[in-house]
Amino acid sequence: MSFRRKMLFAFLGFVLAPLAILGGLSYQISSTTLKNNISEQTVQTLKAVDRNLMKAVSEVNTFSDFVLSSGEIQSFLKTNDTDSVIEFYNNQQSIAGLMYGNAQVDDFMVYSKDGELLHLKNSTVPPFGEFVLSPFYLEMIEQKGRPVWLTPSSNQEWSSNEESLLTQGRVIKDIQTLEDIGYLVMNIKIRLFDELFSNIDMNPSEELIINRRGDILYSLNHEMIGEDLQMDELSSLKLGSTGYFLTNWEDKKSLVTYIPSQFSTMQNDELILVSIQPWDVLASEIIMIRNTTIILFIVAIVMALLFNMLYLRRVSQFIQESLASMKKVEEGALHVRMREFKLKELKNISSGFNNMLTRIRDLIQDVKLEQEYKREAQFQVLQEQINPHFLYNTLESINALAAMNGQKEISKMTINLGKLLRISINGDYEVMVKDEIRHVVSYLEIQKIRYDHAFHFLVEVDEALEKEYVLKLILQPLVENSIKHAFDSKEAGIISIQGYCEGSKGFIFVQDNGTGLPQEALESLNDDKNERHKNLGHGMINVHKRLRLYYGMAYGMIVCSDQKEGTKIKITFPIKGENNGI
Incomplete structure (x- = not known):
C-alpha cells in the first residue's frame, strides 16, 4: 500500500472512527434516557388509570352490596316471593340509577338455594343444576361473599349478546344469620372502562388490560378484546413487577410499559396494565441525532477526499522523492539534489536536505584528510616501538639458555610469559x-x-x-x-x-x-x-x-x-x- 493511501486511511480512521463512536454512544445514551423517562411517565399514568379502574370496580361492588342487603332480595330468597322483587326493581330509583348510569350494569340474576331464578332479562342463562357444577360457583363459595369476576373471554355462559361484558358473582348471605341463602350474578358493560382509558393523554398509544397468559381482557378498541397479545417478551415478565421493553408489535418497533393491576379475576388471575407506544414517534428527537451523525460522517468523507486531492498528494510526492533521493545517497551519490516545492514547509525541508548533503560531503573530505594525517602519525609511532617479534625471539633465546643449563622453572616461566605477552599485545x-x-x-x-x-x-x-x-x-x-x-x-x-x-x-x-x-x-x-x-x-x-x-x-x-x-x-x-x- 502506498504512503498516500496509508495517510488517507489513517485520516479516515482517526476522524471517522471517533465520529462514528461518538454518534453511536450519543444515540444509545439518548435512546436509553428517553426510554427511561417515557416509561417512568407512562408508569405514573397507568397507576392513575389503575386507581380509577378500581374506583369504578368499587362502585359496582357498592351496587352489589346494596342489592345483596336489600329487604326485597332477602325476602325473595327466604320466601321465593317473585312479586316483591319486581316491585323492588320498579320502585327503587337509586338502584336503577346505579345500574344504568354509574355502574353500567347490563343484567343481574339471583339464584336461591332451592334453585329458583330471578332474571331481569329474557336471555338464556345456565339453570341452577349447571350453575352449581361450574368453577364460577365453586370460586364464589370459596370467597364467602366477596366478589368473583369473570372476563369477557370466560363468561360466555352468562352473556348472550354480542357486546363484551364483565361478570361478577357473589354469595348472598342472610343479614341476620350470615348463612348462604342465594347467589347473585351481574353482567357489567365493558364500557365501564372506556371513559377511564379514553382520557389517557398519551396519544399515539394503545392501553390494554391483559392476564399473565397474554389474553387481552380490555382495550378501547373493543375488537381486540379476547385476542392474544403476540409478544415473546411477555413470557419472561415477573408477576407483580413494573418495567418496559422494546419489541416489534404489528410490524412496528414499539415501547411497551407494564404495571401490575390491583384488579384480579377468578382464581386470583393477576392482571397487567400495558401501554404500547410507537417508537418512531417517541424517538423523533434522537433520530435527528442519528441523522446528524450520518450527515457529519458524509461531510467528513468529502473533506477527506478534498484533503487528499489538495494537500496529501503533494506531501506524498514529496515523501516519495525524498525516499528516492535518500536511497541514492545510501548508494554513495552525494551529488543528489531535491527540487523546490511550493508549500513552504516542504520547501524548507528540501532546502535543508540539500544543505545537509553539501555539509556531509565537506565533512567527508575533512575526515579523509584527518585519516591521512592519523595514519602517518601511527606509522611514525610504530616505527619507534619495539618489534614484538624481536621480543618473542629474545624470550625464546632465554628459554633455550635456561633449558640448556637445567633451569626448568626459568624455562617454564619464560614460555608462559611469552603467552601472556601475545594475548596482551593483541589489539x-x-x-x-x-x-x-x-x-x-x-x-x-x-x-x-x-x-x-x-x-x-x-x-x-x-x-x-x-x-x-x-x-x-x-x-x-x-x-x-x-x-x-x-x-x-x-x-x-x-x-x-x-x-x-x-x-x-x-x-x-x-x-x-x-x-x-x-x-x-x-x-x-x-x-x-x-x-x-x-x-x-x-x-x-x-x-x-x-x-x-x-x-x-x-x-x-x-x-x-x-x-x-x-x-x-x-x-x-x-x-x-x-x-x-x-
Whole structure:
C-alpha cells in the first residue's frame, strides 16, 4: 500500500472512527434516557388509570352490596316471593340509577338455594343444576361473599349478546344469620372502562388490560378484546413487577410499559396494565441525532477526499522523492539534489536536505584528510616501538639458555610469559574463551613458581564455550586477587575455573577456598559503588565495569563470598554475536 493511501486511511480512521463512536454512544445514551423517562411517565399514568379502574370496580361492588342487603332480595330468597322483587326493581330509583348510569350494569340474576331464578332479562342463562357444577360457583363459595369476576373471554355462559361484558358473582348471605341463602350474578358493560382509558393523554398509544397468559381482557378498541397479545417478551415478565421493553408489535418497533393491576379475576388471575407506544414517534428527537451523525460522517468523507486531492498528494510526492533521493545517497551519490516545492514547509525541508548533503560531503573530505594525517602519525609511532617479534625471539633465546643449563622453572616461566605477552599485545577487544583460559593458565603457572607451589588450580570448560568470544583479560585480575588476598599460608589454596553456555549466554565461575571478602567489600562491589574498598583490588572493579560497558547492564560479574568457605565469582556474557558493546 502506498504512503498516500496509508495517510488517507489513517485520516479516515482517526476522524471517522471517533465520529462514528461518538454518534453511536450519543444515540444509545439518548435512546436509553428517553426510554427511561417515557416509561417512568407512562408508569405514573397507568397507576392513575389503575386507581380509577378500581374506583369504578368499587362502585359496582357498592351496587352489589346494596342489592345483596336489600329487604326485597332477602325476602325473595327466604320466601321465593317473585312479586316483591319486581316491585323492588320498579320502585327503587337509586338502584336503577346505579345500574344504568354509574355502574353500567347490563343484567343481574339471583339464584336461591332451592334453585329458583330471578332474571331481569329474557336471555338464556345456565339453570341452577349447571350453575352449581361450574368453577364460577365453586370460586364464589370459596370467597364467602366477596366478589368473583369473570372476563369477557370466560363468561360466555352468562352473556348472550354480542357486546363484551364483565361478570361478577357473589354469595348472598342472610343479614341476620350470615348463612348462604342465594347467589347473585351481574353482567357489567365493558364500557365501564372506556371513559377511564379514553382520557389517557398519551396519544399515539394503545392501553390494554391483559392476564399473565397474554389474553387481552380490555382495550378501547373493543375488537381486540379476547385476542392474544403476540409478544415473546411477555413470557419472561415477573408477576407483580413494573418495567418496559422494546419489541416489534404489528410490524412496528414499539415501547411497551407494564404495571401490575390491583384488579384480579377468578382464581386470583393477576392482571397487567400495558401501554404500547410507537417508537418512531417517541424517538423523533434522537433520530435527528442519528441523522446528524450520518450527515457529519458524509461531510467528513468529502473533506477527506478534498484533503487528499489538495494537500496529501503533494506531501506524498514529496515523501516519495525524498525516499528516492535518500536511497541514492545510501548508494554513495552525494551529488543528489531535491527540487523546490511550493508549500513552504516542504520547501524548507528540501532546502535543508540539500544543505545537509553539501555539509556531509565537506565533512567527508575533512575526515579523509584527518585519516591521512592519523595514519602517518601511527606509522611514525610504530616505527619507534619495539618489534614484538624481536621480543618473542629474545624470550625464546632465554628459554633455550635456561633449558640448556637445567633451569626448568626459568624455562617454564619464560614460555608462559611469552603467552601472556601475545594475548596482551593483541589489539582486539575480544578473544576466544580458550585463548582467555590459556592466558590465565599461563599466569597461574608463573605464580605457582613464584609462590613455591602454595596453591593448585583446576580448569573445567565446556568445548562448546571454548569456541565463543569473550572480553579479554577478565580472568587474570580475579585469580590475582585470590592469590594475593585469599590464601592463608597455613593451608594449600585451590583455585577452580569452570565454564559453560546456556541459551544465548555464557557463564564462567572463578572460585577459591580462601578467607573470603569482608561484608563491606562484598556489598560495595555488588552494589556498583564507585568508591574503591581497601580489600578490593583495582582489577576486580575494572573487570566488572568493562563487562558492563562492553556488553550492557544485563551482563557483568556477581561475587559471593564467605570468610570460612572462600569466594565464588560468576561472570555472565553474551554469545553468538549478541553483545551490545562498542
